[in-house]
Amino acid sequence: MQSPSVSSTTSQTPQAAQAPAAEPQRASSPAPASVRPVIQLDHVSFSYGHDAGRAVDDVSLSIKPGEFVGLIGPSGAGKSTLAAIMSGAIPHHYTGQLYGATLVEGQDTCDVTLTDISRIVGSVLQDIDAQMVASVVEDELLFGLENFGVPHRHIEKFITAALDAVGIADLRDREIATLSGGQKQKVAIAAILALAPRVLVLDEPTAALDPVSSEMVFDVLRSLNRDEGITVVVIEQKVALLSQYCDRILVMNEGRLELQGTPAEVFAHSADLRRIGVDSPRTARISNSLAAAGLVPAGCPCLTVDEAYDLIAGALGARGSAAAAASPADSALAGEKDGSYGARPDPKSPAPSGAQPAVAFEHVGFAYPAGGAAVTDLNLAVYPGEVFALIGQNGAGKTTATKLLNGLLQPTEGRVTVAGHDTRSTPVSVIARYAATLFQNPDRQLCKNTVLDEVAFGLELQGVDAVAARERARAVIRRFGLPEEASPFSLSRGQRQMVALASVVVLEPQVIVLDEPTSGLDYRECMTVMQTVADMARAGSAVVMVCHDMEVVSDFADRAAVMAEGRIVGMGPLAEVFRNEAVMAQAYVAPPQVTALSERLARGVSPAFAGIGEVAELVDAVRRLAAERGAGADVSGGAKTAFASELLAQTGVSSAQPVAGAADAAPAHIAPSAHKEERHA
Amino acid sequence: MLNVIDYVPGNTLLHRLNPVTKLALAAAIIAATFLAADYPALVGLLAFTLALGVYAGVIRQLVGLLKVLVPVALIMLLLQVAFVRGGTPVAGFVTDEGLVTGGRACLRLLGVALPLVLMLTVTKLTDLANACVEKLHIPYKYAFTFTTALRFVPVFSQEMNAIMEAQTARGVEFDTKNPFKKLRLMLPVCIPLLVTSVAKTDSTALAAEQRGFYLRTRASSYKRYPFVARDIAVFAVCVALIVLGVLL
Numbered sequence: 001m002q003s004p005s006v007s008s009t010t011s012q013t014p015q016a017a018q019a020p021a022a023e024p025q026r027a028s029s030p031a032p033a034s035v036r037p038v039i040q041l042d043h044v045s046f047s048y049g050h051d052a053g054r055a056v057d058d059v060s061l062s063i064k065p066g067e068f069v070g071l072i073g074p075s076g077a078g079k080s081t082l083a084a085i086m087s088g089a090i091p092h093h094y095t096g097q098l099y100g101a102t103l104v105e106g107q108d109t110c111d112v113t114l115t116d117i118s119r120i121v122g123s124v125l126q127d128i129d130a131q132m133v134a135s136v137v138e139d140e141l142l143f144g145l146e147n148f149g150v151p152h153r154h155i156e157k158f159i160t161a162a163l164d165a166v167g168i169a170d171l172r173d174r175e176i177a178t179l180s181g182g183q184k185q186k187v188a189i190a191a192i193l194a195l196a197p198r199v200l201v202l203d204e205p206t207a208a209l210d211p212v213s214s215e216m217v218f219d220v221l222r223s224l225n226r227d228e229g230i231t232v233v234v235i236e237q238k239v240a241l242l243s244q245y246c247d248r249i250l251v252m253n254e255g256r257l258e259l260q261g262t263p264a265e266v267f268a269h270s271a272d273l274r275r276i277g278v279d280s281p282r283t284a285r286i287s288n289s290l291a292a293a294g295l296v297p298a299g300c301p302c303l304t305v306d307e308a309y310d311l312i313a314g315a316l317g318a319r320g321s322a323a324a325a326a327s328p329a330d331s332a333l334a335g336e337k338d339g340s341y342g343a344r345p346d347p348k349s350p351a352p353s354g355a356q357p358a359v360a361f362e363h364v365g366f367a368y369p370a371g372g373a374a375v376t377d378l379n380l381a382v383y384p385g386e387v388f389a390l391i392g393q394n395g396a397g398k399t400t401a402t403k404l405l406n407g408l409l410q411p412t413e414g415r416v417t418v419a420g421h422d423t424r425s426t427p428v429s430v431i432a433r434y435a436a437t438l439f440q441n442p443d444r445q446l447c448k449n450t451v452l453d454e455v456a457f458g459l460e461l462q463g464v465d466a467v468a469a470r471e472r473a474r475a476v477i478r479r480f481g482l483p484e485e486a487s488p489f490s491l492s493r494g495q496r497q498m499v500a501l502a503s504v505v506v507l508e509p510q511v512i513v514l515d516e517p518t519s520g521l522d523y524r525e526c527m528t529v530m531q532t533v534a535d536m537a538r539a540g541s542a543v544v545m546v547c548h549d550m551e552v553v554s555d556f557a558d559r560a561a562v563m564a565e566g567r568i569v570g571m572g573p574l575a576e577v578f579r580n581e582a583v584m585a586q587a588y589v590a591p592p593q594v595t596a597l598s599e600r601l602a603r604g605v606s607p608a609f610a611g612i613g614e615v616a617e618l619v620d621a622v623r624r625l626a627a628e629r630g631a632g633a634d635v636s637g638g639a640k641t642a643f644a645s646e647l648l649a650q651t652g653v654s655s656a657q658p659v660a661g662a663a664d665a666a667p668a669h670i671a672p673s674a675h676k677e678e679r680h681a
Numbered sequence: 682m683l684n685v686i687d688y689v690p691g692n693t694l695l696h697r698l699n700p701v702t703k704l705a706l707a708a709a710i711i712a713a714t715f716l717a718a719d720y721p722a723l724v725g726l727l728a729f730t731l732a733l734g735v736y737a738g739v740i741r742q743l744v745g746l747l748k749v750l751v752p753v754a755l756i757m758l759l760l761q762v763a764f765v766r767g768g769t770p771v772a773g774f775v776t777d778e779g780l781v782t783g784g785r786a787c788l789r790l791l792g793v794a795l796p797l798v799l800m801l802t803v804t805k806l807t808d809l810a811n812a813c814v815e816k817l818h819i820p821y822k823y824a825f826t827f828t829t830a831l832r833f834v835p836v837f838s839q840e841m842n843a844i845m846e847a848q849t850a851r852g853v854e855f856d857t858k859n860p861f862k863k864l865r866l867m868l869p870v871c872i873p874l875l876v877t878s879v880a881k882t883d884s885t886a887l888a889a890e891q892r893g894f895y896l897r898t899r900a901s902s903y904k905r906y907p908f909v910a911r912d913i914a915v916f917a918v919c920v921a922l923i924v925l926g927v928l929l
Contacts, residue, residue: 147893
């Protein structure tokens with residue numbers, strides 16, 4: 001078998017080979033080859049039991065001091081196992097079969113104790129509550145320092161330094177239980193940092209955080225990496241973060257290392273990534289599609305909105321003639337809008353006249369007796385067949401709103417009606433017949449011994465007789481491809497979420513409430529879940545979802561309400577909400593990349609870009625404008641085919657059958673001279 | 682839900698005592714409660730505990746605990762009254778001796794629970810563990826187990842609430858008025874709770890080991906917990922309490 005760690009990136013096309021050259025200013029260029037890697041894996045394999053398959057399969061890699069490495073892959077790909085191998089938890093804590101050699105600072109992890117390894121490699125676990133050993137922040141930091149016998153006269157210095165490095169000096173005397181998720185994550189990092197490790201290994205540190213807190217955590221990691229020279233290895237599902245912060249990205253699939261390279265190198269392979277089940281930043285998708293269509297040079301995907309703006313503006317030669325192509329493109333766009341993508345239900349008018357809302361909030365107020373996220377004067381109506389998103393920061397009152405909806409909380413002011421029932425006079429168990437909730441953590445929902453029992457349980461609670469309930473449950477289970485007789489708890493995280501989703505789908509409820517339905521899922525699972533939800537909306541359910549992932553929201557929601565400090569600060573069709581910069585800033589929500597990009601393009605290049613929220617639409621608009629302006633002269637037939645397959649691939653992946661899009665593999669036929677246009681710094 | 686064993690910050694004499702002294706004080710009150718047979722003594726000890734609670738500013742926690750304990754104490758009284766058959770009948774099956782023993786059991790139950798909770802609310806768990814390791818020479822392993830168990834109580838109760846909410850939203854009738862039905866419905870919920878707790882404790886063990894848990898010795902703690910004059914004074918009070926308990 002071939003060595004899996006060899007990247008297929010560098011030698012594929014002449015364009016790809018130039019990619020590193022187009023990336024001159026990325027933070028720390030790889031250290032010279034002579035530097036000893038701080039972690040080295042040599043043909044490492046691991047399986048958790050004799051019969052179990054290999055969770056990590058023949059992985060070789062080396063991590064050099066000072067690197068910032070991101071690790072991504074679908075769930076079950078072996079990312080956490082690989083992190084455990086690097087941190088010494090394998091072989092010292094988890095048992096199984098380990099092959100190959102893992103060297104930390106040149107020492108085989110099998111020969112030294114876990115305690116000694118952790119002096120070099122500090123690891124932050126996925127479950128932050130379990131990681132904590134004390135109830136006060138200061139004691140949490142003290143714990144490791146005391147244990148490792150740091151001389152007491154130095155301890156104060158280490159604590160202050162660690163708290164300052166993470167930016168939480170003000171939290172020193174706080175009870176950990178009273179901190180927010182983002183703050184806890186920082187405490188966990190500070191507690192490891194106080195031990196002055198050379199490497200930090202973090203397992204999905206931002207899984208439970210909103211976008212702003214996620215960026216803050218990554219900012220902390222970057223400053224540690226740059227200023228303290230600490231090597232960072234981070235498992236992360238949010239590709240936009242990885243592409244912004246990492247020097248190198250490792251892509252895992254089925255225990256193997258499939259791809260590795262700089263973000264630009266890795267995300268140039270968006271078709272491969274899609275096959276594996278890994279998302280790409282939307283800007284990378286846009287530039288890859290444009291490259292495939294022959295409009296821009298191939299091989300260097302854009303990782304940020306700025307880069308993409310420069311690329312497109314450059315390709316269109318937008319100097320002066322901004323308003324030229326506005327109106328014809330606009331009308332053409334409107335005509336083609338509906339047919340061009342299949343990922344979401346057709347946008348609906350927000351309030352069909354005469355239709356009865358499935359959910360109505362009228363001047364709803366609620367305050368917890370003990371204080372905390374209160375909501376004030378919420379007014380909203382959600383209609384059958386639409387997907388309605390609630391967006392905002394942690395603590396803005398979104399979850400409180402969903403609990404008011406499914407009756408777990410009752411409004412202290414105003415009125416909530418669900419399918420015509422007032423939640424104050426209807427028991428929660430009755431409301432459950434009309435409104436089904438999918439929670440963030442499926443483990444709280446599952447309680448039966450087999451998947452079949454689990455899915456049928458909700459129906460039985462509604463009074464459907466056991467035989468009919470099983471019949472309907474079987475049909476849904478088959479549709480989802482789940483193992484009928486397996487115990488839900490033996491399944492993977494993603495599959496457990498699918499079981500929870502199946503038990504919602506089987507109820508055919510009028511209202512579906514989703515609280516962070518996609519956190520902890522990989523890209524493919526996320527798309528499958530959301531596609532199912534979109535199908536149910538099309539079948540007439542009203543969907544209310546709370547979601548931090550703005551890309552998911554922009555793909556699937558029709559309307560959105562933006563919440564901040566317990567109030568709705570903006571509401572309307574999705575595109576309008578995302579374009580309202582004042583509202584988005586007030587709620588500390590960053591608009592999705594495509595919206596941000598199209599807004600900038602609309603201002604700076606052509607009004608034809610206004611209001612675009614989809615990769616395909618944006619690419620389409622660029623193609624049209626390019627044709628009009630004669631900028632992209634060689635848009636050939638072949639390129640168009642490639643472009644069409646990118647479209648196909650986009651819709652294909654959302655129905656859980658990824659089509660290996662030919663977009664990225666399409667032969668590029670741009671003369672090298674076109675490179676000068678692509679971007680500036 | 683208000684957590685009764687959460688640390689309540691403060692700077693009273695009670696807060697500043699050595700954790701071991703506080704433990705001794707609580708133990709002395711409890712010992713006296715068991716030794717004393719007189720009603721005035723039992724009530725007096727209870728009042729003493731509550732007075733300390735008021736002084737330390739944790740009376741809210743103690744009252745919260747009382748709300749839970751008083752019904753339990755009443756059930757105990759009822760059982761005692763039903764089972765103690767000696768003495769002269771007062772009304773129906775109730776005898777005077779039953780009432781007296783029952784009442785004493787009630788007061789003792791409260792007298793045992795309150796000092797312990799009082800002590801926990803004015804002491805940080807880490808301080809308690811470190812001081813016990815330093816002064817009482819308890820192996821750190823056990824101290825850590827104890828504090829971690831206490832620390833997990835609120836974590837698991839949150840988890841339990843979240844699970845109950847999720848099940849209620851599915852249509853399980855947790856909102857029923859019938860307590861027996863509710864109990865029966867709660868049993869299946871224990872499965873997810875158990876799964877979560879096992880995973881959590883395993884992670885905690887790993888996290889502790891990766892931060893040098895096995896290197897820890899008695900001398901590791903950064904904070905020192907010396908006995909000072911006020912501790913000696915409180916020890917004297919402890920002895921007095923026990924003597925009082927024996928005499929009364």
